[in-house]
Amino acid sequence: MSHWVPAAALLLAVTTSCTGSASGKGAAAVWKPGASGVGDRLFPGLGNGGYDVAHYGLTLHYVPETNRLKxxxxxxxRATQNLSRFNLDLSGLRVRLATVQGAKARYAREKDELLVTPAKPLKDGEVFRTVVTYDGTPRTIEDDDGSLEGWIETDDGSTALGQPAGxxxxxxxxxxxxxxxxxDITVTVPKDEDGDPYDVVSNGELITxxxxxETVTRxxxxxxxxAAYLAHVSVGYFEVHKGWTDDDLPSFVAIDPDESEDAADVxxxxxxIVDWASERFGPYPxxxxxxxxxxxxxxxxxxETQTKPYFDEAPDETLLVHELAHQWFGNSVTPRQWKDMWLNEGLATYAEWLWEEERGGEEKQDGDRKQDGRITDEIFDDxxxxxxxxxxxxxxxxxxxxxxxxxxxxxxxxxxxxxxVHKVRRAVGDEAFFDILRTWTRQHRHGNADTDQFIALCESKSGKDLTNLFETWLFSKEKPARMR
Structure with a gap:
C-alpha cells in the first residue's frame, strides 16, 4: 500500500535519506533488482516491486493535429529494498533520457517495461527521484473485450483513460x-489553426x-x-461549468458542445449526487x-477517473450515481488486487439501487417496477x-x-x-449496514483494501457469522437457491 507523503516531507527525506549499511553494522549490503510485477494473479506483469511511489510530476506537450506527445x-x-535496478511500466513512446538522483542512469526496454539502472544503487528506505524524458505517438490499446483505453483521439483532441493498464x-x-x-499534471497545447485555445482538463484542481x-498551458x-488507472487528461473544446456542493466543495464540469443539450442537467x-452520497457513505474523500x-x-x-468521472456522451442519472459513488468505492478505497474489483463495481452498482429506492424508483417500460415503496428488493428479484x-x-x-x-x-x-451487498444489508439491518459502509470508507480512506477485510468488517459490525452468505453470493460458482 502506498504511503501518502506531503511534498515538504519528501524534500526533507531526500536530503536526509539513510546512508548506513542496510544489512546491519559491518555487514555487506545485498543489492537486487526490483520485481517486474507485484504478483497480481490477473495482471502478473503490471506494477513493479522494490519501491513505492509518492508523487508524479508530469509535464506534457501535446499537438492534437499530429497526435504527438513529449x-x-x-x-x-521510496525504495522498499536495496535496489540495484528497478522497472517502470511504459508502453510505446521513445525514452530519450533517464536520471536517478540527478545522475544519468542506464535504461533498456523489454515490451511494456522500462528497466532503469541508477549510477549508484539505492538503499532500502531511501527516497529517490527519477526523471524520464520521452516522446512519440501515444498508443491506443484494444482490450480483449474490444474496448479501448490508453491515449484515444477524439474528433477535437484526445482523452487518456487507464483502466486497467492504459x-x-x-x-x-x-x-x-x-x-x-x-x-501534478501540466499540459501545454498549441492553439488551433484559427488561433483558438484548446481546453485541458485533468484530475484534481486547476492550479494555473x-x-x-501560440500555446496554452494548464x-x-x-x-x-x-491509482495510476484513474489518472486522466482530456484535450478538446468544452463548456465549463463551475459550482459548489452544499458542503462548499468546488465542482468543475466540462461538457463537449455536441453534448451540451443532452447533458444540460449534469x-x-x-x-x-455528491451531497446525497456523502450522507450515506461518509465524507466526500x-x-x-x-x-x-x-x-x-x-x-x-x-x-470513474478521480474527482471528475469521464463520460463518452451525456449520461443518465443512474450512470452519474455509479461513477460518482466510485469516488468512495474504488478511488479512495482502492482494491489491493484486481480480483477485488467487485468491491468497486458491486458497491457502486448498489449505490444506483439506493438512489432508485430513495428517489421513488425508476419506472420500467413494461411497468413491472413500481414507483413507490422499497424497490431494492424488487431490483434484486429482477x-x-x-x-x-x-x-x-x-x-x-x-x-x-x-x-x-x-x-x-x-x-x-x-x-x-x-x-x-444487498444480502448483507438484509442480514444485518439498515443501521449496521450503513455503519459498515461509513466505517469502510473511513478506515481505508486513500488506501487499499481487499475482500477479506470487507467480510471481517461486516461480521464485526453485525456480530454475526456471515460465512454462508458470502460463500453463497460471492464465491459460489453456481446460481444460489432462492433465499428471500
Missing part, C-alpha cells in the same frame, strides 16, 4: 492499483492556466493519493468534484430472475473470483456483486 516524468519514490501509454510509473501517489500567445494538481446533478462529458460514443463506456437487462451473464463466474484479466469487468462483478 513528456517529462519526475517520479518521487495509463502506461502516456507516462512511465508503477501502474498497479496497490501503489497510489499524488500528481497560462496563455503564451497545471492540475491531485493532492490525495490516486452540472446540477453532480453536486446533488477529495477536495473537489466534477465530471467530463465528451463526445466519443464509439467508446461505449464511462470511467436480477435473480434475469428480468433486468443488466443481469445477463451474472452467473458465469463468482464476482470475487474473475477467471481472467479479460473478464475482470464482466457482469458478475457488477450485478452479482451488488446482490451480495
Amino acid at each position: 513528456g517529462t516524468a519526475v517520479i518521487t519514490a 495509463s502506461m501509454t502516456w507516462f512511465p510509473g508503477n501502474h498497479h492499483p496497490s501503489d497510489k501517489a499524488t500528481y 492556466q497560462e496563455d503564451k500567445g 497545471h492540475w494538481r491531485t493532492e490525495e493519493p490516486m 452540472k446540477d446533478l453532480v453536486p446533488e 477529495f477536495s473537489s468534484t466534477g465530471a467530463v462529458v465528451d463526445h466519443l460514443p464509439e467508446l461505449d463506456y464511462a470511467l 436480477f435473480y430472475a434475469g428480468k433486468d437487462p443488466e443481469s445477463e451473464g451474472i452467473w458465469s463466474f463468482p464476482p470475487a473470483a474473475p477467471p481472467s484479466a479479460a473478464r475482470v469487468s464482466d457482469p458478475p462483478v457488477y450485478g452479482r456483486g451488488a446482490m451480495a
